[in-house]
Amino acid sequence: MATELSSFAELKKAPMAPVQAPAAVREKEVDAQGRAYATGRRKNAVARVWVKPGTGKITVNGRDQKVYFARPTQQMVIQQPFDVSQRRDQFDVIATVSGGGLSGQAGAVRHGIAQALAKFEPGLRGAMKSNGFLTRDPRVVERKKYGRAGARRRFQFSKR
Numbered sequence: 001m002a003t004e005l006s007s008f009a010e011l012k013k014a015p016m017a018p019v020q021a022p023a024a025v026r027e028k029e030v031d032a033q034g035r036a037y038a039t040g041r042r043k044n045a046v047a048r049v050w051v052k053p054g055t056g057k058i059t060v061n062g063r064d065q066k067v068y069f070a071r072p073t074q075q076m077v078i079q080q081p082f083d084v085s086q087r088r089d090q091f092d093v094i095a096t097v098s099g100g101g102l103s104g105q106a107g108a109v110r111h112g113i114a115q116a117l118a119k120f121e122p123g124l125r126g127a128m129k130s131n132g133f134l135t136r137d138p139r140v141v142e143r144k145k146y147g148r149a150g151a152r153r154r155f156q157f158s159k160r
Contacts (some may be wrong), residue, residue, distance in 0.1 A: 040112025054092030
């Protein structure tokens with residue numbers, strides 16, 4: 001100990017250094033071609049996503065994103081991780097998506113892009129996490145029950 005304390009009164013006056021646990025240092029995870037891989041999920045859709053430095057070209061199932069996701073809202077959903085991290089037009093994305101509808105697939109691609117960006121640049125993980133892009137949305141369609149028209153809807157009542 002550098003300084004000797006003779007009483008408890010001096011202990012109260014002595015400056016205390018905050019004790020912090022060492023933060024887990026994450027390493028960059030890339031394959032031999034320099035790509036980061038991640039799997040994104042939303043509803044029943046699963047997206048396999050590869051991210052590599054490039055010009056901002058996004059390919060989904062072999063087609064351009066503007067062709068595959070025709071709605072502007074779905075294109076905006078896919079661009080959100082790049083806008084938050086201020087990396088728009090700096091990465092090329094190749095994604096293969098299966099299952100679900102277009103809305104779920106767009107959410108799955110966004111989830112995969114966010115995870116892959118966090119693996120490619122570990123410093124972006126905080127921004128992605130604070131915006132909720134790394135959390136898988138657990139909401140899925142409720143299953144149909146027997147004796148019901150749907151998950152909860154009953155068959156129409158007939159008096160006669």
